[in-house]
Amino acid sequence: MSLNKGILASGGLALLSHLWFNRYESTDWTSLGILLGVIPAIPLAIFRESLNSTLLAIVVAYFTYYSVLLLSIGTYRLSPIHPLWKYPGPVVCRLSKFWLCYLQSRGKLHIYFKQLHDKYGPVVRVGPNELSILDVSLLPSILGANGMPKGPMWDGRRFSESKDKDPKAPKGQLISTRDLEHHRNERRMWNRAFTTPSVKKYEPIAIRRISQMVDILQRKCSGAGKSGLRLNLSQWISFFAFDFMGDFVFGGGFDLMQDCDKHGILNLLSDGMYLPSLTQHIPWCLKGVLSMPGVAMSMKSLAQFAHRETARRIKEGAVFDDLFYHLNDEAKLEDKPVPLPAVLSNAVTAIIAGSDTTTSTLTAAMCFLIENRSCFTRLRAEIDAAFPFGQVAPTEAGKLAQLEYLNAVINETLRMEPPVRTGLQRAPAPKSGGHMLGSSIFLPEGTAVYASPYVYHRDPRYFFPDPDRFCPERWLSKGEPGAVLNTSAYFPWSLGPANCVGKPVAQLEMRTVLANLIQAFDFEFADGYSYKAYDAKSLDYFITHKGPLPVIMKERCA
Numbered sequence: 001m002s003l004n005k006g007i008l009a010s011g012g013l014a015l016l017s018h019l020w021f022n023r024y025e026s027t028d029w030t031s032l033g034i035l036l037g038v039i040p041a042i043p044l045a046i047f048r049e050s051l052n053s054t055l056l057a058i059v060v061a062y063f064t065y066y067s068v069l070l071l072s073i074g075t076y077r078l079s080p081i082h083p084l085w086k087y088p089g090p091v092v093c094r095l096s097k098f099w100l101c102y103l104q105s106r107g108k109l110h111i112y113f114k115q116l117h118d119k120y121g122p123v124v125r126v127g128p129n130e131l132s133i134l135d136v137s138l139l140p141s142i143l144g145a146n147g148m149p150k151g152p153m154w155d156g157r158r159f160s161e162s163k164d165k166d167p168k169a170p171k172g173q174l175i176s177t178r179d180l181e182h183h184r185n186e187r188r189m190w191n192r193a194f195t196t197p198s199v200k201k202y203e204p205i206a207i208r209r210i211s212q213m214v215d216i217l218q219r220k221c222s223g224a225g226k227s228g229l230r231l232n233l234s235q236w237i238s239f240f241a242f243d244f245m246g247d248f249v250f251g252g253g254f255d256l257m258q259d260c261d262k263h264g265i266l267n268l269l270s271d272g273m274y275l276p277s278l279t280q281h282i283p284w285c286l287k288g289v290l291s292m293p294g295v296a297m298s299m300k301s302l303a304q305f306a307h308r309e310t311a312r313r314i315k316e317g318a319v320f321d322d323l324f325y326h327l328n329d330e331a332k333l334e335d336k337p338v339p340l341p342a343v344l345s346n347a348v349t350a351i352i353a354g355s356d357t358t359t360s361t362l363t364a365a366m367c368f369l370i371e372n373r374s375c376f377t378r379l380r381a382e383i384d385a386a387f388p389f390g391q392v393a394p395t396e397a398g399k400l401a402q403l404e405y406l407n408a409v410i411n412e413t414l415r416m417e418p419p420v421r422t423g424l425q426r427a428p429a430p431k432s433g434g435h436m437l438g439s440s441i442f443l444p445e446g447t448a449v450y451a452s453p454y455v456y457h458r459d460p461r462y463f464f465p466d467p468d469r470f471c472p473e474r475w476l477s478k479g480e481p482g483a484v485l486n487t488s489a490y491f492p493w494s495l496g497p498a499n500c501v502g503k504p505v506a507q508l509e510m511r512t513v514l515a516n517l518i519q520a521f522d523f524e525f526a527d528g529y530s531y532k533a534y535d536a537k538s539l540d541y542f543i544t545h546k547g548p549l550p551v552i553m554k555e556r557c558a
């Protein structure tokens with residue numbers, strides 16, 4: 001009799017706990033601990049009475065509580081009373097986010113999202129409380145000026161838990177700030193670093209670094225003889241991008257091209273990005289994951305690295321108006337000094353956002369150009385016409401920005417291989433009552449929506465013909481008859497108030513690197529490599545983790 005009472009009590013508490021789960025975004029670890037650890041212990045005394053064993057009573061109490069809790073959550077998520085019930089999607093996605101977490105761990109979430117849209121149409125339920133939307137007319141109300149703040153995935157991507165509960169308090173985390181007003185404030189200092197006059201100051205750095213890269217590679221090619229230099233171009237582009245990032249963010253400090261990354265900094269970066277790409281799907285796990293000994297080592301090491309570099313830069317002071325100069329407000333334009341934690345977390349953002357994105361784009365562009373010889377030849381002819389080979393290196397930023405085909409190659413690479421493939425998520429602001437997308441989709445609070453650049457960019461309604469084919473020509477003024485180029489469906493830099501603030505520097509860097517490599521060297525794939533092999537190895541861990549690019553390089557003769 002008292003066993004039944006115990007089961008009823010335990011089950012009842014589980015159902016009440018479920019109501020709590022529905023009401024709150026459960027990122028509060030203390031409440032979660034009480035809910036899952038302490039509440040099931042309440043009916044212990046009743047079980048103890050009927051089972052005559054404390055151990056058995058604990059097992060039965062917790063088992064009953066968790067079984068009823070999971071069953072009721074599952075039933076609710078699959079039931080017609082769930083607000084996202086009417087949207088199609090696989091049962092496994094409707095039930096739990098652990099499935100997307102698993103797919104992300106395999107690095108192929110972008111492919112899965114595309115398959116889901118091919119099967120289910122423009123609106124797919126990809127999580128219990130999440131939709132993925134493929135409809136260009138809705139992008140402005142998702143990401144754009146009429147859009148929403150960033151979604152809960154950002155709570156699971158932070159490198160350290162914020163202790164401050166006030167969403168408006170200064171935390172210095174531009175990229176993970178979910179409150180729109182706070183985001184606007186955070187963005188002010190970043191914007192100063194990317195005005196036209198500020199970017200002009202980064203040009204000499206790009207020129208110095210690309211000349212260094214070309215010099216080193218030319219020397220290596222000469223040493224390699226007639227058979228050519230065999231190397232992993234992907235790695236060399238990473239060396240370049242990291243050195244450039246170090247110069248423009250911290251005023252110097254890295255020389256990976258010289259020392260070939262003997263301290264393993266690039267591994268630190270890619271390892272450090274892996275775990276947040278998983279915890280972003282289950283934000284409530286972050287605090288637990290960060291506190292597990294050994295598990296979050298790579299994340300912590302990356303944060304420590306950023307902190308060391310920040311301390312070094314503060315000690316050494318500014319050698320020119322680098323990004324840090326703006327983020328630390330060294331011109332004293334703000335009312336109050338920027339708190340150190342804000343400077344530190346912005347430094348982590350700058351290191352990650354400022355190197356991995358351009359690296360994966362440049363590597364993919366080189367891979368496409370090596371595979372598509374006619375594109376390579378056409379690009380080289382354009383560069384030669386503007387910067388005659390053997391006379392002048394293609395370094396003048398203003399002139400490079402005018403090269404139509406060079407820009408088309410970069411646009412097309414970003415279309416095919418956007419560095420942020422799936423991770424653009426937005427959600428209605430807390431206490432907003434929800435958000436209307438167009439005239440038919442209402443997103444209640446507690447739900448979120450993805451717009452995946454990869455999926456839009458490969459949709460034949462927006463890019464036709466052959467959206468899966470690399471074709472820079474589609475960006476030229478005289479496209480093929482019948483061709484479709486819907487630039488509103490093109491958003492590798494995202495859209496709206498949280499779009500990529502670093503775009504002008506990224507463009508400067510990518511144009512300079514591509515023009516110089518194409519002008520100075522001949523390339524072919526080593527070991528029968530191809531775009532297909534490259535693509536299989538590039539993985540979506542929020543920012544694309546690029547594959548290797550084995551090539552044989554020779555110095556250009558004529």
Ligand code: HEM
Nearest residue numbers: 174175353354357358361420492493494498500501502506
């Ligand atoms: C090919 C190069 C790049 C691409 C395709 C790219 C793409 C993006 C995208 C898609 C976002 C938006 C994320 C969102 O909406 O949730 C973003 C944000 C951001 N990017 Fe980039 N990025 C690139 C290079 C850079 C560089 C070189 C920097 C320089 C530090 C940078 C700094 C940032 C920052 C700080 C944000 C956050 C903006 C905000 O929240 O207001 N990015 N980027």
